[in-house]
Amino acid sequence: MSILEERIDIEAQAIKAKKAAKNLSIATTREKDDALHTMAKTLEERLSTILEANEEDLRNGEEKGYEAAFMDRLKLTEARVRDFANGLREVAELEDPTDVTKSDWTLENGLNAKEMTVPLGVIGMIYEARPNVTVDATGLALKSGNAIVLKGGSSAINTNRVLVEMMREALQSTTIPAETIQFIDSTDREATQQLFTMKEHIDVLIPRGGGALINAVVEQATVPVLETGVGNCHIYVDKEADLNKSLSILVNAKTDRPAVCNAVETLLVHKEWLEQNHQQLKETLDENGIIPHGDATLQQYWPDTALATEEEWANEYLSKHIAIKTVDDVMDAIDHIETYGTKHSESIVTENKDTAETFLKLVDAAAVYHNASTRFTDGGALGFGAEIGISTQKLHARGPMGLPALTTIKYVMTGDGQIR
Amino acid sequence: MSILEERIDIEAQAIKAKKAAKNLSIATTREKDDALHTMAKTLEERLSTILEANEEDLRNGEEKGYEAAFMDRLKLTEARVRDFANGLREVAELEDPTDVTKSDWTLENGLNAKEMTVPLGVIGMIYEARPNVTVDATGLALKSGNAIVLKGGSSAINTNRVLVEMMREALQSTTIPAETIQFIDSTDREATQQLFTMKEHIDVLIPRGGGALINAVVEQATVPVLETGVGNCHIYVDKEADLNKSLSILVNAKTDRPAVCNAVETLLVHKEWLEQNHQQLKETLDENGIIPHGDATLQQYWPDTALATEEEWANEYLSKHIAIKTVDDVMDAIDHIETYGTKHSESIVTENKDTAETFLKLVDAAAVYHNASTRFTDGGALGFGAEIGISTQKLHARGPMGLPALTTIKYVMTGDGQIR
Structure with missing residues (x-):
């Protein structure tokens, strides 16, 4: 024809x-x-x-x-x-x-x-x-x-x-x-x-x-x-984050279904939390087959880790790879999300309610989370019944x-x- | 620069x-x-x-x-x-x-x-x-x-x-x-x-x-x-339309503010209603300085009336001109609106509730009216307060x-x- x-x-x-x-x-x-x-x-x-x-x-x-x-x-x-x-x-x-x-x-x-x-x-x-x-x-x-x-x-x-x-x-x-x-x-x-x-x-x-x-x-x-939507989702682990919650949320959001849009792609971690918990974090990643790509700070703790490229910060892996960036505070985390995020799902782990409030207010995304996995951004999980898709527009x-x-x-x- | x-x-x-x-x-x-x-x-x-x-x-x-x-x-x-x-x-x-x-x-x-x-x-x-x-x-x-x-x-x-x-x-x-x-x-x-x-x-x-x-x-x-929105709005005067309501709604929708988007641009009139009421309709138009452009049927009653062109059916006059088309029934009116309307405001004048219901259901527009002027499609008139515009999208x-x-x-x- x-x-x-x-x-x-x-x-x-x-x-x-x-x-x-x-x-x-x-x-x-x-x-x-x-x-x-x-x-x-x-x-x-x-x-x-x-x-x-x-x-x-x-x-x-x-x-x-x-x-x-x-x-x-x-x-x-x-x-x-x-x-x-x-x-x-x-x-x-x-x-x-x-x-x-x-x-x-x-x-x-x-x-x-x-x-x-x-x-x-x-x-x-x-x-x-x-x-x-x-x-x-x-x-x-x-x-x-x-x-x-x-x-x-x-x-x-x-x-x-x-x-x-x-x-x-x-x-x-x-x-x-x-x-x-x-x-x-x-x-x-x-x-x-x-x-x-x-x-x-x-x-x-x-x-x-x-x-x-x-x-x-x-x-x-x-x-x-x-x-x-494309979901380049982040989890920010704050200075005052609970260790167990942080690790279980991270593992769930990365490994439950790595190829879906509400899976996490970048971990933003407070420098002080990292200093205290880098060993447990590394063990957890290794146990769960998660492959980190880090920044210069992270390399000081884990010298064998590859540096994440600009492209990696901006894109989804859709696999068990994860980019990890150390940040100074919640505002630093919010800035990173604003630069690289796709306005899908963003989570903060912290025991400090004010810090959580700042994150929930200032992050511009369809779903913002406090102490929970990004995997809940889903029509079925939220109780909406079947969904036609997940909108990342406003x-x-x-x-x-x-x-x-x-x-x-x-x-x-x-x-x-x-x-x- | x-x-x-x-x-x-x-x-x-x-x-x-x-x-x-x-x-x-x-x-x-x-x-x-x-x-x-x-x-x-x-x-x-x-x-x-x-x-x-x-x-x-x-x-x-x-x-x-x-x-x-x-x-x-x-x-x-x-x-x-x-x-x-x-x-x-x-x-x-x-x-x-x-x-x-x-x-x-x-x-x-x-x-x-x-x-x-x-x-x-x-x-x-x-x-x-x-x-x-x-x-x-x-x-x-x-x-x-x-x-x-x-x-x-x-x-x-x-x-x-x-x-x-x-x-x-x-x-x-x-x-x-x-x-x-x-x-x-x-x-x-x-x-x-x-x-x-x-x-x-x-x-x-x-x-x-x-x-x-x-x-x-x-x-x-x-x-x-x-x-x-552009508002190419219609009023359909049905066979069972009340004469006074028809004329006052028409005059209001055409002359209150002819240049705005919720003003009427085309009158669709049932052939039987026209047969009975063409004289009163003509008098009302003349009294109010409304200039009709008709179809062949209308010309039989008013030989001096210009024929509306294809372009006129499709566009707003934004003045005291109006296009008038005779239709066989409500479905004929709905078809015309579907072809030429801009999904803004559409009105039916009739005393028959079933006919009104058919029109209100089947006409695809932001606002559909039964026995009222199209001029109410306005944030102020509807009680919304100030408006940023009138959306004709869905x-x-x-x-x-x-x-x-x-x-x-x-x-x-x-x-x-x-x-x-």
Whole structure:
């Protein structure tokens, strides 16, 4: 197909989504939940077809020599597909975020004003390898009354295509239009870029993936973006930090799941605390297979430690490596976070409440912690239910985004002839 | 000054704003309110200096041959400057939107989570002729704990410069840093464009002005934008509309202030209602100096009426002209609004509640009205206090934006060693 024909096709898909969104916006909660359950059932019934399609992606991936971690994210098993289905059922259990009256008041002239939550309309989801996003994002979009245009990574295209076909097929037997789910069946980069500027048909773009993908969307899109996040997270161990709390929080935040965005990447440590506790710290790191990269001060205690580069302070390791910097006090720690942080999750360990207060107030991030692991910045952990991503931007939604982030508001004004 | 030097300067200003924002974020409500009152007092005391600077802009404007309406927006009088000062005092009376606990819960493991409102940080305000924006936006920014970088239109540069100098001077005698207010003292377009991409220093851009300015910002900015609005608003007069309500709502929405964004621009009228009431409608339009542009059906009743062009359906007149289209029913009206509307304010006049419900549900706009004028989409009219603009976007804020739109949230997590 020529680029011109493809351009027309993708626009046509977005227009179909927009039309479907209008019908979906007046569907009842019951209708949406029934659709989610039907989709879940269909995925389970057609399990072998899904796994076959996934096999094809895995074969292609092997040919291309993708690394093991990537292949693992791509690979589906019976258990994983059942997780997808159960995820949809869990979304059905969540409260409907739309048609909620946030405020209701009457002006002196008798005009009644209601601030109501309504769906955003059409969500453009741009993501990389993980096929679970195809199902999770669709479920969240549908429950919040939004149509969705999915553009997944090319490495998972066979899996994604089959997942979408099945979910659309499932909708045929419900009152929700199948056109609610649109799948951009293309591995062309241009296809993605077309979505960036379809302001008329797409209400929001949500990129999920690496920093390069997210930056491309933020820089090129004229459609509003919900930026999900890179997490270059820090733990600051203060002069007055408890030793045991410091070490257990550090180990948890670094090793529980090193590759996720709420894992810690840099330890900022007060010079006096380090002087007292460098031995225990080193032992703990070694025991847990954590590899430190330090600064000049740290090298005085641990001469074999590599120096962290400027690039390391600024980026995520997403592995069991950690950068360690000695700081003079809490303000020094805050300055470092301001320079290198990504406004995701930042933690202080201290027994001094005033110092903690200073940190919690002055650090600009979605989540700030006192004496706790950064790993709690997560929709599930916070009790929000499933999340569409973790926002590191400040507008619209910040931190873990559950269903309410997929809504906007509308003022519904009812009168009997009021004029101004 | 070379472009290169200027670039460095503007970035330096943005960095100063960012620093000031950090101090401002921990100021008390009392400190901020005192600063607002001091600023108000200074503006009143230095009234003659402000008017002199304004004279200079007016002289330049006359030389350039600006039209009367533009000159009127530019012109300050003693009364207008007093309005600026009183506007600041009113903002001081408003509730502080920051440091509000929106939710507070404790996880099973004892970790306490608080969702708190916090300032956005640094607001970049890009606007056209009206010098009142300089003062209004600064007041709202300061009260919500944000620093502000102001880039006003070149036609008002002398007025704006003096207003900013005085407000900064006023801050010298308060606890709020003068650097909170930054003024881009340049008439260079490139100066504006530099602000578009200063993601590190500026948290949000708010353009206020014509469609061209707003589009330029939306298309070029990588800094998140709060889009304020063009209002191509419609009134749909249904088959079952009350005659008197229809006419008075129409006249109010068109003539009260024709140049504002919540004025009506197109009347959609049910063919049967028109058949019955075309004479009264024509008389009302004539009496009120409203000039209709119609469709073929309307021309059958009023042969002298010009046909509205495609461009007229799609754009604001911002004057006493109005486009009138006959429609078959409410769905036909909704389709027209979907094609040409700008998602600002849309009204239906009908005595049939079901028809009204269909309209209120299916029309996608910031404010939807039943039997009332579109003119109520306004922070003052709705009781929000001063507004920073009217958002026609769906993310973050929709409709009139008061102080809460200038805040974001932060999760403040307090524990005693919790790990996951």
